[in-house]
Amino acid sequence: MNIEIRNRQATKHFSAEACETLLEAALRAGIDVPYGCCVGSCGLCKVRLKTGQVKRQWLEAPGNGAQPKPNDVLLC
Numbered sequence: 079m080n081i082e083i084r085n086r087q088a089t090k091h092f093s094a095e096a097c098e099t100l101l102e103a104a105l106r107a108g109i110d111v112p113y114g115c116c117v118g119s120c121g122l123c124k125v126r127l128k129t130g131q132v133k134r135q136w137l138e139a140p141g142n143g144a145q146p147k148p149n150d151v152l153l154c
Contacts, residue, residue, distance in 0.1 A: 079094050080092075080093055081093065081094050081100060081103065083104065083109065083111065083125070090107075090109045092106075092107035092109055099135075099153065099154050100132070100153040101113055101116060101152075101153035104153065111123060111153060113153065113154060115141075115154070116154050117154060118135075118141045118152050118154055119141055120140075121141030121142065121143065121152070122141075123152050123153035123154050124141060124142070124151070124152055124153075125150070125151060125152075126150055126151075127149045127150070127151050134151060139152060
């Protein structure tokens with residue numbers, strides 16, 4: 079699948095395999111994305127999903143926060 083990540087400075091494109099997280103795919107592609115724990119505990123890799131779908135592995139992950147917004151997802 080093809081992924082696009084945008085922030086204020088740039089737009090980056092990369093591909094992801096079904097068996098890897100978006101964080102793993104971004105790092106494999108050499109894209110510098112913020113992260114801390116890689117398991118959903120810290121929330122540093124939280125992004126806002128604009129289009130498409132993401133399969134969430136751990137809905138209760140502490141990194142999601144107490145009241146997660148519907149379009150916020152963790153890259154990990």
